[in-house]
Amino acid sequence: MSAPRRVVVTGGPGSGKSTLLDRLGAAGWARSEEAGRGVIRDQLAVGGRGLPWVDPVLFAELMLCWELREHRAARNGVTFHDRGLPDIAGFLRVEGLPVPAHVHAAAWDLRYSGPVFLAPPWPAIYRTDAERRQSPELARRTGEVLAETYADYGYELVELPLAPVAERARFVLDVLG
16 A cells, blocks of 8 residues: 555636546545635535635635545545645735734645646636636636746646646656656
8 A cells, every 4th residue: 555645636717627636536535625615615605604615714614624634534546636735825815814823834735746737727617606706817816826926835837738628637647658
């Protein structure tokens, strides 16, 4: 048995991350669910305040709890993560909010295997929905901030090609060897 290898796919909203991870999951690879969408879905279901457009600080804390659980739950072998702990710091930066020391500590101490895959903005596939309310411009800016944030935490980034999902999946697997 091999130790857990946690591989992150990050990028701005609507850049095809979850579609790629759905494809990898369907092929048998372990994957996590995106914290932001999960928290939004749960908060909407219970009428909670932990939504990015209501209470972004609470939303960040709920995402932190989610990501900590996902990090612990990684199985032996490769687990693909739909975003990671540094995404929380990136979200707070985009919102113009301070990043608390405990979020920094989590992002520094609980590491992912490199490289981190960055999904660049892809206007042709971008759509809003009940959980994704950002404008295309904010989605683009979010992607930029996330790239800076992961680099600040010492990660190597590999940009995904703007290509059909099957080609993206092959690209990721080829890079990982």
